[in-house]
Amino acid sequence: MSERGQDGTDEAGNTPNPFMPAPEDLQHWTSVMARAQAMMLEYALGQADEEKDAQPLFDPSKWLGSDGAQIWAEQSAKMWEQGARFWSSLATLTPGFAPETAAETPKDRRFADPDWTQNPAFALIRQTYGLLSDQLLETARQLPGLDAEARAKMEFAARSMAEALSPTNLAVTNPEVIKRAIETRGESLLKGLKHMLADLARGQLSHVDRDAFELGVNIATTPGKVIHETGLYQLIHYAPTTKEVLTVPLVIFPPWINRFYILDLNPAKSFVKWAVEQGLSVFMVSWKSADETMGDIVWDDYVAAEVDAIDTVRELLDVPHVHTIGYCVAGTTLAATLAMLAAKGEADKVKSATFFTAQVDFEQAGDLKLFVDESYLALLQQLSSQGFLDGRYMAATFNALRGRDLIWNYVVSNYLLGNDYPPFDLLYWNGDVTNLPAKWHRQYLVDLYRDNRLVIPNSLSVLGTPIDLRKIRTPAYIQAGREDHIAPLASVWRMMDHLSGPRTFLLAGSGHIAGVVNPPAAGKYQYWTGDNAAGSLEEFIASASETKGSWWPHWIGWIAGQDAGKRPAKGARVPGKGAKKAIEDAPGRYVKQR
Structure with missing residues (x-):
């Protein structure tokens, strides 16, 4: 491995790309991919065994793995991946581009990472997403010929769609996720995949470590x-x-x-x-x-x-x-x-x-x-x-009312960043x-x-x-x-x-x-x-x-x-x-x- 100066450059004066793994890490990343494939194969075999038993209509343990959900994920990933390449090339060809400063950026916890304002490519992604989501919401509000009930449904659907399509919800367009994956040499992605497969199996998004609490022991303990x-x-x-x-x-x-x-x-x-x-x-x-x-x-x-x-x-x-x-x-x-x-x-x-x-x-x-x-x-x-x-359907309905906080926030934290679940009693109750x-x-x-x-x-x-x-x-x-x-x-x-x-x-x-x-x-x-x-x-x-x-x-x-x-x-x-x-x-x- 080459020596780096105090400014982070190598012997040739090149600055490393924080979003790319070093060549010596490629063998490790190959191992990570193989482990991920093994985890998915084990999950698929487990689901195949369960299919032998009669399942109720729209079994919650299957809904996140439905064809519709997979198509949405694939198409969204393709859209943002293509957009990222386009915006990245556009930023390098546009000398006059200046990202918004942090002071100018509206407060949004989803875009707290500095790269959303300091990195030209991600700044463009964020700004374009903001424009598109605002336009989507405004269109729903101004559609003619709708009564109050229909307009409310349209606005709710538009807001939910805008939250779902946030670039923070996909690994390829979230700088924090990319950096975490590089720092952990892919272990964060594996942990996130493990979390996701466990949730798919139980048919419910987890907000908390369910093994951290036991009724009558450390929760619901009043004699x-x-x-x-x-x-x-x-x-x-x-x-x-x-x-x-x-x-x-x-x-x-x-x-x-x-x-x-x-x-x-x-x-x-x-x-x-x-x-x-x-x-x-x-x-x-x-x-x-x-x-x-x-x-x-x-x-x-x-x-x-x-x-x-x-x-x-x-x-x-x-x-x-x-x-x-x-x-x-x-x-x-x-x-x-x-x-x-x-x-x-x-x-x-x-x-x-x-x-x-x-x-x-x-x-x-x-x-x-x-x-x-x-x-x-x-x-x-x-x-x-x-x-x-x-009850999992009712929980999904209530989560949908605050999708940004109760769904997508945890998709990013649990699946993309691979964070440990917090031992939070209120979240345990919410998922019970x-x-x-x-x-x-x-x-x-x-x-x-x-x-x-x-x-x-x-x-x-x-x-x-x-x-x-x-x-x-x-x-x-x-x-x-x-x-x-x-x-x-x-x-x-x-x-x-x-x-x-x-x-x-x-x-x-x-x-x-x-x-x-x-x-x-x-x-x-x-x-x-x-x-x-x-x-x-x-x-x-x-x-x-x-x-x-x-x-x-x-x-x-x-x-x-x-x-x-x-x-x-x-x-x-x-x-x-x-x-x-x-x-x-x-x-x-x-x-x-x-």
């Missing part, structure tokens, strides 16, 4: 017992940590679209642990992931489950009522449960209702409304032929999907998202009772996330227009998850409180005052304001010590079923 179980849910009772507890217990209903332990990630982030430390007797519903036996499950069953949990806790602790929390879709269902109880004269079973990022009026429900047209519903029926919808009962999922999309029937008095019935949200007079605490893309702020606010009891609205910083899971000790974000009698969201925001940090202390103050009575934390207040004996330790079996 408690499963004290009640049905075919649809388990009820967890958490152990008290204070000598006295508030008389009125708390029952939490998490969304069945995800696992309950988003509220019990680890001791530092756990809302459950924190609530127990505030002196609450906390009960958590853990929904069962749907299987073939749950094909006939409908909304009535989930409402009945919420009522059953409420009655179980009331009877166990010998109290007239409970506090409740409903998160996302479980909050929507909690509203229906309250309306039904009110219609039957049983509203006093619930002392208060807290809604975490929940919607009842879906007129402004955001991009998720794009997935409720007839073509999507027909596809959904095909995907749910076994009586349930595989649950299956959904097919019949109810379709009903939910049609009746609520598409037809918005929940806010039409007596349009829907549950358990034989017509429901009218205006009959709900239970004190309500309504929390929304300022940057929520699942339950948009404007949509959550609408709950203020439909309930009739005392309502407290709180706007939290961040989005659907971080806006909720924000423990006081973290010292992150902020929240806003304002005029709860405001006639509109705009009026509320104009009246609102900001408070730094977590909103949880504000909530517990509100809870204590409903009923501050206390009693000793003994007897039935200890899991398994009352009439309901312990079935198993928290977090229970249902949360572990796939």
